[in-house]
Amino acid sequence: MQTESTEQLIKRAEIMCQRRGVRLTPTRREVFAILTKQDGAVGAYDLLEMLKAEVPNAKPPTIYRALEFLQAQGFVHKVSSSNSYVLCSHFEKQHPVQMLICSLCGNVQEIHSSGIHQEFINQAEQKGFQVQHQTVEALGVCEQCQHA
Numbered sequence: 001m002q003t004e005s006t007e008q009l010i011k012r013a014e015i016m017c018q019r020r021g022v023r024l025t026p027t028r029r030e031v032f033a034i035l036t037k038q039d040g041a042v043g044a045y046d047l048l049e050m051l052k053a054e055v056p057n058a059k060p061p062t063i064y065r066a067l068e069f070l071q072a073q074g075f076v077h078k079v080s081s082s083n084s085y086v087l088c089s090h091f092e093k094q095h096p097v098q099m100l101i102c103s104l105c106g107n108v109q110e111i112h113s114s115g116i117h118q119e120f121i122n123q124a125e126q127k128g129f130q131v132q133h134q135t136v137e138a139l140g141v142c143e144q145c146q147h148a
Helices: 005-018 026-036 044-051 060-074 114-126
Strands: 076-079 083-089 098-101 108-111 135-140
Touching: 005 026, 026 044, 026 060, 026 083, 044 060, 044 083, 060 076, 060 083, 076 098, 076 135
Parallel strands: 098 135
Antiparallel strands: 076 083, 098 108
Protein backbone atom coordinates (compact mmCIF):
# COMPACT_ATOMS: atom_id res chain seq x y z
CA MET A 1 0.00 0.00 0.00
CA GLN A 2 1.12 3.65 0.07
CA THR A 3 3.04 4.80 3.13
CA GLU A 4 1.78 2.73 6.04
CA SER A 5 3.05 -0.76 6.74
CA THR A 6 0.75 -3.75 6.73
CA GLU A 7 1.04 -4.03 10.52
CA GLN A 8 0.11 -0.36 11.02
CA LEU A 9 -2.96 -0.74 8.82
CA ILE A 10 -3.99 -3.97 10.56
CA LYS A 11 -3.65 -2.27 13.96
CA ARG A 12 -5.90 0.58 12.78
CA ALA A 13 -8.44 -1.94 11.47
CA GLU A 14 -8.38 -3.88 14.75
CA ILE A 15 -9.01 -0.68 16.72
CA MET A 16 -11.97 0.16 14.44
CA CYS A 17 -13.37 -3.35 14.86
CA GLN A 18 -13.11 -3.09 18.66
CA ARG A 19 -14.91 0.28 18.60
CA ARG A 20 -17.65 -1.13 16.40
CA GLY A 21 -18.05 -4.34 18.37
CA VAL A 22 -17.13 -6.60 15.44
CA ARG A 23 -14.34 -9.14 15.10
CA LEU A 24 -11.41 -9.18 12.71
CA THR A 25 -11.06 -12.97 12.54
CA PRO A 26 -7.75 -14.53 11.47
CA THR A 27 -9.06 -15.11 7.93
CA ARG A 28 -10.44 -11.56 7.61
CA ARG A 29 -7.13 -10.26 8.96
CA GLU A 30 -5.18 -12.29 6.40
CA VAL A 31 -7.32 -11.09 3.48
CA PHE A 32 -6.90 -7.52 4.74
CA ALA A 33 -3.13 -8.06 4.97
CA ILE A 34 -3.01 -9.41 1.41
CA LEU A 35 -4.87 -6.36 0.14
CA THR A 36 -2.42 -4.00 1.88
CA LYS A 37 0.34 -5.42 -0.32
CA GLN A 38 -1.45 -4.93 -3.64
CA ASP A 39 -0.83 -1.97 -5.93
CA GLY A 40 -4.14 -2.18 -7.73
CA ALA A 41 -7.49 -3.87 -7.43
CA VAL A 42 -7.53 -7.67 -7.12
CA GLY A 43 -10.24 -10.13 -8.06
CA ALA A 44 -11.74 -12.48 -5.48
CA TYR A 45 -10.31 -15.64 -7.05
CA ASP A 46 -6.82 -14.12 -7.21
CA LEU A 47 -7.21 -13.21 -3.53
CA LEU A 48 -8.35 -16.75 -2.82
CA GLU A 49 -5.18 -18.17 -4.39
CA MET A 50 -3.04 -15.81 -2.29
CA LEU A 51 -5.03 -16.68 0.83
CA LYS A 52 -4.40 -20.40 0.29
CA ALA A 53 -0.73 -19.80 1.14
CA GLU A 54 -1.83 -19.12 4.74
CA VAL A 55 -5.19 -20.92 4.82
CA PRO A 56 -4.76 -24.00 2.56
CA ASN A 57 -8.38 -25.16 2.88
CA ALA A 58 -9.86 -21.76 1.90
CA LYS A 59 -12.73 -22.01 -0.57
CA PRO A 60 -14.64 -19.33 -2.55
CA PRO A 61 -17.21 -18.78 0.23
CA THR A 62 -14.30 -18.08 2.61
CA ILE A 63 -12.98 -15.21 0.51
CA TYR A 64 -16.42 -13.81 -0.28
CA ARG A 65 -17.43 -13.77 3.41
CA ALA A 66 -14.18 -12.04 4.34
CA LEU A 67 -14.59 -9.48 1.54
CA GLU A 68 -18.21 -8.86 2.50
CA PHE A 69 -17.13 -8.11 6.08
CA LEU A 70 -14.22 -5.91 5.01
CA GLN A 71 -16.48 -4.02 2.61
CA ALA A 72 -19.20 -3.55 5.24
CA GLN A 73 -16.60 -2.07 7.60
CA GLY A 74 -15.32 0.28 4.88
CA PHE A 75 -11.87 -1.35 4.84
CA VAL A 76 -12.12 -2.22 1.14
CA HIS A 77 -13.98 -0.89 -1.87
CA LYS A 78 -15.39 -3.00 -4.64
CA VAL A 79 -14.45 -1.89 -8.13
CA SER A 80 -17.63 -2.86 -9.94
CA SER A 81 -16.30 -2.32 -13.46
CA SER A 82 -13.66 -5.03 -12.95
CA ASN A 83 -15.37 -7.03 -10.18
CA SER A 84 -12.32 -6.57 -7.98
CA TYR A 85 -11.40 -5.13 -4.60
CA VAL A 86 -9.02 -2.44 -3.39
CA LEU A 87 -7.98 -1.45 0.12
CA CYS A 88 -9.16 1.86 1.57
CA SER A 89 -6.40 3.37 3.70
CA HIS A 90 -8.64 5.96 5.41
CA PHE A 91 -11.40 3.71 6.65
CA GLU A 92 -12.01 5.36 10.01
CA LYS A 93 -14.82 7.39 8.47
CA GLN A 94 -17.48 6.25 6.01
CA HIS A 95 -17.23 8.32 2.83
CA PRO A 96 -18.35 8.45 -0.78
CA VAL A 97 -16.01 6.59 -3.08
CA GLN A 98 -14.50 8.08 -6.22
CA MET A 99 -11.94 5.98 -8.06
CA LEU A 100 -9.64 6.63 -11.00
CA ILE A 101 -9.00 3.28 -12.70
CA CYS A 102 -6.25 2.83 -15.28
CA SER A 103 -7.50 0.64 -18.11
CA LEU A 104 -3.90 -0.30 -19.02
CA CYS A 105 -2.17 -1.25 -15.75
CA GLY A 106 -5.21 -1.65 -13.48
CA ASN A 107 -3.95 0.85 -10.90
CA VAL A 108 -6.74 2.34 -8.77
CA GLN A 109 -6.44 5.73 -7.13
CA GLU A 110 -9.07 6.83 -4.67
CA ILE A 111 -9.90 10.53 -4.70
CA HIS A 112 -12.25 12.65 -2.63
CA SER A 113 -14.16 15.51 -4.12
CA SER A 114 -16.86 16.92 -1.91
CA GLY A 115 -18.05 18.91 -4.94
CA ILE A 116 -18.69 15.78 -7.00
CA HIS A 117 -20.40 14.11 -4.07
CA GLN A 118 -22.62 17.07 -3.25
CA GLU A 119 -23.63 17.66 -6.88
CA PHE A 120 -24.48 13.97 -7.20
CA ILE A 121 -26.64 14.17 -4.05
CA ASN A 122 -28.32 17.39 -5.24
CA GLN A 123 -29.26 15.91 -8.60
CA ALA A 124 -30.51 12.70 -6.99
CA GLU A 125 -32.69 14.68 -4.57
CA GLN A 126 -34.14 16.67 -7.49
CA LYS A 127 -35.27 13.33 -8.90
CA GLY A 128 -36.75 12.30 -5.56
CA PHE A 129 -34.00 9.72 -5.05
CA GLN A 130 -32.33 9.12 -1.70
CA VAL A 131 -28.69 8.02 -2.10
CA GLN A 132 -27.56 5.43 0.46
CA HIS A 133 -24.10 4.71 -0.93
CA GLN A 134 -22.12 6.36 -3.69
CA THR A 135 -19.29 4.95 -5.79
CA VAL A 136 -18.02 6.76 -8.87
CA GLU A 137 -15.59 4.94 -11.15
CA ALA A 138 -13.67 6.79 -13.85
CA LEU A 139 -11.84 4.64 -16.39
CA GLY A 140 -8.86 6.12 -18.22
CA VAL A 141 -5.07 6.02 -18.41
CA CYS A 142 -2.87 6.88 -15.43
CA GLU A 143 0.06 9.29 -15.64
CA GLN A 144 2.62 6.48 -15.50
CA CYS A 145 1.07 4.62 -18.45
CA GLN A 146 0.73 7.85 -20.46
CA HIS A 147 4.49 8.30 -20.28
CA ALA A 148 5.42 4.68 -20.89
